[in-house]
Amino acid sequence: MSRRRQIYEGKAKILYEGPEPGTLIQYFKDDATAFNAQKRGVISGKGVLNNRISEHLFTLLGGIGIPHHFIRRLNMREQLVRQVEIIPLEVVVRNVAAGSLSKRLGIEEGTPLPRTILEYYLKDDTLGDPMVTEEHIACFGWCSQEELADIQDLSIRINDFLTGLFAGIGIKLVDFKLEFGRLWEDDWSRVILADEISPDGCRLWDMRSGERLDKDRFRRDLGGEVEAYQEVARRLGLLPEGQETAIFDIDEARKARESR
Numbered sequence: 001m002s003r004r005r006q007i008y009e010g011k012a013k014i015l016y017e018g019p020e021p022g023t024l025i026q027y028f029k030d031d032a033t034a035f036n037a038q039k040r041g042v043i044s045g046k047g048v049l050n051n052r053i054s055e056h057l058f059t060l061l062g063g064i065g066i067p068h069h070f071i072r073r074l075n076m077r078e079q080l081v082r083q084v085e086i087i088p089l090e091v092v093v094r095n096v097a098a099g100s101l102s103k104r105l106g107i108e109e110g111t112p113l114p115r116t117i118l119e120y121y122l123k124d125d126t127l128g129d130p131m132v133t134e135e136h137i138a139c140f141g142w143c144s145q146e147e148l149a150d151i152q153d154l155s156i157r158i159n160d161f162l163t164g165l166f167a168g169i170g171i172k173l174v175d176f177k178l179e180f181g182r183l184w185e186d187d188w189s190r191v192i193l194a195d196e197i198s199p200d201g202c203r204l205w206d207m208r209s210g211e212r213l214d215k216d217r218f219r220r221d222l223g224g225e226v227e228a229y230q231e232v233a234r235r236l237g238l239l240p241e242g243q244e245t246a247i248f249d250i251d252e253a254r255k256a257r258e259s260r
């Protein structure tokens with residue numbers, strides 16, 4: 001028996017060498033961080049939920065022609081993915097003002113944006129993922145103009161699809177973060193969606209109550225993180241029978257769980 005080779009460990013995931021060349025295993029941890037890892041915690045069961053939610057969303061996105069790295073889920077915490085060269089940008093798509101946008105520009109959280117905003121952050125933890133512009137991207141060559149055009153086109157298509165999907169289950173897709181990679185075939189590469197899409201990197205608000213169903217529960221010490229992620233999974237139809245109870249009040253759900 002040989003131990004499999006770890007390729008990379010991030011804050012919420014580990015990448016291992018895959019069974020065939022050009023593949024990787026993406027392992028979802030329960031670790032949670034915020035504010036560039038100044039705040040750390042463990043959300044028990046988060047990795048399992050994110051693995052399942054991300055599998056579901058990538059599969060649906062594949063169905064509308066979005067190229068992505070997901071191949072198949074292997075078990076509760078792992079999925080097989082295509083190995084890509086990660087483009088060092090975090091792409092944030094915003095539909096409603098919240099988080100850092102509200103803070104920086106003084107726009108009240110919850111204000112609908114008259115048009116969707118795309119923002120770019122350089123993936124560099126030592127610098128705290130600074131926001132960059134298209135000028136910086138071109139100047140420093142983090143990706144080519146053609147790749148950026150593809151990233152923008154894919155991000156908008158993903159946003160249109162996910163906004164509708166979540167609206168259909170009573171959830172407002174406020175904002176979310178995407179990562180892309182280059183898939184190499186001989187001397188050519190194309191841009192595909194990579195990483196994950198889960199409540200860790202999205203803001204998901206219940207349309208009726210405004211309840212936060214995402215990692216802001218952890219960032220803002222609201223509690224009820226797992227219940228919120230479960231609620232997202234449940235509404236997406238991913239939880240087995242018996243775990244189908246609607247939870248609109250996350251605090252109530254947490255108290256109920258603690259008293260069991």
Ligand code: TMP
Binds near residue numbers: 099101177200203
């Ligand atoms: P922000 O308002 O803090 O800039 O976050 C915008 C969105 O991007 C939000 O849905 C959370 C997500 N995000 C990440 O996934 N990783 C990060 O490191 C940051 C800062 C935000």
